[in-house]
Amino acid sequence: MHTTAAQYSDTVDILVIGGGINGTGIARDAVGRGLKVLLCEKQDLAGATSSASSKLIHGGLRYLEQYEFRLVREALAEREVLLGNAPHIVHPMRFVLPHNKNLRPAWMIRIGLFLYDHLAKRSKNLPGSQQIPLGNTSAYALPLNDTIQKGFLYSDCNVDDSRLVILNAMDAQNRGAQILTRCECIGLETKENTWLATLRHQDGSIRQVQAKILVNAAGPWVENIQNLLARHSSKATDQSKLRLVKGSHLVTPKLYEGTHAYILQNKDKRIVFVTPYQNDFSMIGTTDVDFHGDPGTVAISPEETDYLLQSVNAYFKRPVRPEDIISTWSGVRPLYDDAQGNASTTTRDYVFDISGGTGSEPPLLSIFGGKITTYRKLAEHALEKLAPFTGKHQAWTSTAPLPGADLPNADINLFTSQLQKDFPWLPKDTASRYARAYGTLALAFLAGKTSLESLGQHFGHDLYEVEVKWLQEHEWASCAEDILWRRTRLGLHFTPAQTLALQNWLEKQTVN
Template sequence: MTNASSDAVDLLIVGGGVNGAGIARDAIGRGLSVVLCEQGDLAGATSSASTKLIHGGLRYLEYYEFRLVREALQEREVLLRAAPHIIWPLRFILPHDSSMRPAWMVRIGLFLYDHLGKRKLLPGSNGVDLTRAPAGKPLTGDFTKAFEYSDCWVQDSRLVVLNAMDARERGAEILTRTRCEKAQRLNGEWVATLVNTDSGETRTVRARALVNAAGPWVRDVISRRTGATVDKSVRLVKGSHIVVPKMYEGDHAYIFQNDDRRIVFAIPYEGKFTLIGTTDQDYTGDPGAVAIGDDEITYMCRAVSRYFKRPVTESDVVWSYSGVRPLFDDASGNASAVTRDYVLEMDTPAGQAPMLSIFGGKITTFRRLAEEATDKLLAALGRKGGCWTADFALPGGDIANADFNAFLTDLRRRRPWLPEDTALRLARAYGTRVDRVLGKATSLSDLGRDFGGGVYEAELIHAATEEFAISGEDFLWRRSKLGLHLDATIRDAIGAWFDQRRHAAAAAADNQGGRLSMGGLR
């Protein structure tokens, strides 16, 4: 399909996180023309700073968020079928600490967790004897009993990119490094000025409706960019994570109860590491400047060291990241208790173009949020179109029977020259689209320049042309997590490759008397 008109569209979506990309995909599939603008990279803020779980939210049951938990539990398997390459089952071990919560309370919570949603692919919960089970080996002897249950892991930033890719392939226009400088209602539509943050190029887009999916910047878009008034408010809560060398063997995760009644996860990460998080702190600064604090690092190290035989110290931390969660402000006193549910606020002054603003939400329920948002937008625009995303795979996710292991086995059979670790990484990243990366290659040398660490030029070309990657950082930390694995020399070489590509495109545009196309290089 061709891209939407650059001048007049049904929807202008501001924000390229998981909610914005999800709405773009859903709406274009229901017949609406769409332009999405994102001031940085896709998933450049909150959506790449999650705990990377597709989960019901076991602890939300304590706050009686039954509808949210049920919806999230149902979504686990919908998303698992849609993208089994970037989403996979994960078993969680919850050591029992009777001083935190009594066993009967945990059992009731897990019973609800097993039965609130439709569970077909994931096994249910059970008890674990830590004195005998392998999961007990890395833990102190203070914990003899545990509970085990299922949730899912997700490559969060890739989830965003896949939604944006699918939206573009269906006809949406996705503009990264493009800020919505101003939008105003005029003659029954929105007239927005978009600015490319790299080139300074400006562009005017007219839209029948505006979607404010700016995440932590949702209030900024309302008050400073549009001048509209919306009663709902957002509460910014900072969540930070640390990454340390692998703490234990096994592919299970731990969920630890801390003495402040919060929970902290320890999760296998990128093969060689353990991911620990998260924190919950109210945040009042610039969302773009969020950073982990020393107090957060100390908090997480202390929390998991109550459980592991080998304590985790600040010196063990090899990487950390922080994000700002734009939660709906429900006036909770405790940041941990603020609802993770979402609120969609439609502003429709009489005779004027509508604006839909998104407050709150969690990555697990993004597809349902997008469905509900598109329903509201269709109604506001006097259009109709049935829901569809629950039954269609994301790019690369059309793996037979959602059986990733069988798919990987077949890839290794067809491409025996790929090293096993490279084959696994590429299969996880690209799913059935791995052949678009590998092309007709019959050896590693056919993949172009070897940057080291299993990275070849063919993959960088794919990231730049198909996945909106413009910089080395985009590729190393959001399209992948190779930044954790590669040394500085290789990272710099990859960054230089993207820089050279961008400069060459700019020079070619100048020579032709034109300008660099907004939204990335293809």
């Protein structure tokens, strides 16, 4: 089991606040450079924005229109890195862009896709773009209105976003980092050129940690952490740097057959994705609206629901209605306020706010913006910025696989077939889910198992005791929500009664 706050040492090189994709990525990079690292997260890993994304590893085709070429180039390059370092959870996907001549001329889209194909090196697993007919003979045209006769095809990737966070945290811990979940930073001050942080664990225990460097990766709460410091500092906090932008998604029953996605243009120049989700569903998103309030209570609005449904219904034959919606989620993006009037055009590029490092002020790095696709590069750049204070200049993560990524020939399908061969009693869908969630880590909890009965108690929908225990002991899961919505993604299938039964079982384990 994971250790609690009271068992950790008092002095570290870097304290990272925030257990989302940026925080875990930085913790992993830092500890791999030989630094002593502690990360604290007030809730669960990936408990907010990092589990509420569009689940895509992509360059951001629409950002070309905003001339964000550096961001797109970096994202496309990182797409290749992640395909190589996490082939179990990052998978190629083809995207269909139906053409609407009233929104963007075909020549403009062709130029954009040409740039998208060539701004960065592209692997053989990601075929290039092409113009395609969308007549009656095209499988891609089946769900689309008959008036749509032409479209474009290009490649990107999908990802299980919260598992990407977990794997970074696991690798960080395996390399020596201390990962504290449900442990909130409630106080910050400086003492003798170091940070003194007061941490409160969910059991109420208090611990103080000294750190030479503080990394504020709190996402939508980045200014809350800055304000903790402001209580003990005469330095004013610039409240105008943060712009919170909400993105919401809908989940419906599967709208079409196939593994491809659709990217739909809208009159407001934004785009909406429709992607396959968890085999039986389709995911529709996202929105871009300014958000004010507590990010912990974020939820989709009726206006966002209408916007997403209207976007899909402008292209699809069969109308999607509000009663078709099975689930929704919303995330708050902590963007850097570049004074753009429109939330959708605010830069998604990341910005570092660095202070201290001279005199009696220890270094503080606060992070604004960023995309899940570029998290590894963001972490690398953050450690480069901190190198004058750490003396650690050697980047290393670009060729370092994440846990479970050591698949034969980096081929998820080959590994899935091997898993079915080695465990022939395992249902095909279960073997596929294990492969795509855990990669070779699945072999650890399947070792010695000879039947479904040997997997222990069955909670429903192919979730067995052996997997739940793995998630408790190795992946910081402590409640049913952690397991169903951020580790396995089985929450859409579980009934309230099944969820309650799982939660009761977990609580009994804690007591015992």
